[in-house]
Amino acid sequence: MARVRFDAKKKKYVADVRDLVGNAAGNQRQFRTEGEAIEHVRAVTAAQKQFGVFIDPQDTPLVGAAQMKWSDEQQHAAKRGEHQFKSARSKELAMKNVAEIFCGFKKLKNYHVGEIRPSMMRDVCIAFAATVNKQATFRRKWGYCVQFFDWCVEADWITENPAKFSRGAGMRLPMVPKAEDEPLSRVSKEIIYAITEAASEDVRLAIKVAWGTGIRQGEQRALQWGPDGLDTTAGILHVTRAYDGDHKIGGPKTKLGRRTVPIAPGLLSELRAWRVAQPTEQRKNNFVFPSPTGEIANPDSWRRGLHRACERAGVGVIRWHDLRHYFASIILFDNSFNEATVTQLLGHHSISFTKNVYGHWMDDVKRDAGLAEALGRALR
Numbered sequence: 474m475a476r477v478r479f480d481a482k483k484k485k486y487v488a489d490v491r492d493l494v495g496n497a498a499g500n501q502r503q504f505r506t507e508g509e510a511i512e513h514v515r516a517v518t519a520a521q522k523q524f525g526v527f528i529d530p531q532d533t534p535l536v537g538a539a540q541m542k543w544s545d546e547q548q549h550a551a552k553r554g555e556h557q558f559k560s561a562r563s564k565e566l567a568m569k570n571v572a573e574i575f576c577g578f579k580k581l582k583n584y585h586v587g588e589i590r591p592s593m594m595r596d597v598c599i600a601f602a603a604t605v606n607k608q609a610t611f612r613r614k615w616g617y618c619v620q621f622f623d624w625c626v627e628a629d630w631i632t633e634n635p636a637k638f639s640r641g642a643g644m645r646l647p648m649v650p651k652a653e654d655e656p657l658s659r660v661s662k663e664i665i666y667a668i669t670e671a672a673s674e675d676v677r678l679a680i681k682v683a684w685g686t687g688i689r690q691g692e693q694r695a696l697q698w699g700p701d702g703l704d705t706t707a708g709i710l711h712v713t714r715a716y717d718g719d720h721k722i723g724g725p726k727t728k729l730g731r732r733t734v735p736i737a738p739g740l741l742s743e744l745r746a747w748r749v750a751q752p753t754e755q756r757k758n759n760f761v762f763p764s765p766t767g768e769i770a771n772p773d774s775w776r777r778g779l780h781r782a783c784e785r786a787g788v789g790v791i792r793w794h795d796l797r798h799y800f801a802s803i804i805l806f807d808n809s810f811n812e813a814t815v816t817q818l819l820g821h822h823s824i825s826f827t828k829n830v831y832g833h834w835m836d837d838v839k840r841d842a843g844l845a846e847a848l849g850r851a852l853r
Contacts, residue, residue, distance in 0.1 A: 477510040486510040490517045530587030533630040537582030540568050543621050564611045566774055567614040568621050574600045588814060594635045602647045610675055611734030648773045660800045666789050671785035676778030678747055679762045680796060685740045690793050691715040695722045697759045698748060705745045724756045730820040805834050
């Protein structure tokens with residue numbers, strides 16, 4: 474019969490579970506305290522009763538090591554075309570973040586997989602929810618954690634998934650606290666001009682095209698010279714390609730992302746001059762803004778160039794995507810562009826989506842127009 478005894482010679486408590494697991498390795502485990510030994514006997518008894526088998530936690534890998542192996546398998550699955558590489562990367566990053574959360578006195582990654590219990594994962598889940606700003610994002614990322622432990626079950630390291638406590642332990646996923654929605658900030662013309670002026674030559678024109686056309690970074694990196702890309706003869710920029718999270722060139726982000734954007738005369742002149750002056754080694758793939766060797770541009774180098782320009786200009790650091798928002802603010806605050814045109818130039822799928830992103834700016838346009846009309850009547 475399973476029991477706990479004290480080994481006076483070794484000064485340890487022995488949990489004897491031979492009657493439950495036979496003479497398998499680990500059927501007599503030693504513990505520092507009587508409570509730990511009793512808990513082990515209880516765990517073995519419960520596992521045998523529910524699953525007919527007991528898996529010794531100490532024979533399972535650490536969560537951190539298992540997570541790395543799982544991430545490798547996700548990458549291999551992406552290579553086989555089972556899902557996208559960006560999906561594999563998202564799963565890896567999400568599980569890495571979960572594994573870094575403290576559970577008791579140490580991080581989750583430093584526990585053996587077999588030691589993880591639903592009660593532990595409740596605390597981890599609540600802590601993880603506090604690091605995410607949207608409920609949908611939290612559900613998606615926690616879903617990756619559930620997938621990881623499902624994989625651990627398939628590897629015979631555990632008999633049940635401790636991350637599915639929302640169903641198994643009567644606890645729902647916690648709600649991500651709703652932060653006050655901060656309206657998108659507008660970058661002034663003075664700041665944009667100061668940043669552009671302070672930018673180094675290798676990134677200045679790319680910055681200008683970003684805020685002068687509103688194209689996304691992935692679209693700009695994939696932009697090529699010619700009638701289906703940057704047509705300097707017609708003065709039109711055709712958005713037909715984009716570099717995506719799977720590290721390959723495909724279509725734009727959405728179906729309506731395929732669009733044409735007129736190029737302002739001053740910017741067009743600079744682009745024509747750049748096409749003539751572009752070094753020979755950069756022309757092999759016909760990219761407008763390639764790397765120094767002619768390959769697809771590295772977004773980190775653009776980002777660093779933009780940040781250095783902000784520092785030189787003495788203004789707050791902005792993101793590359795803020796250059797697109799600046800373009801949006803320009804066309805929104807010019808009465809010659811209606812809502813449909815704004816949506817088309819930005820490549821949005823609907824006016825409602827544009828209003829959702831820039832609604833407060835549109836309200837400003839209407840307010841300013843109304844004030845101008847009122848002032849005009851008052852000053853007659």
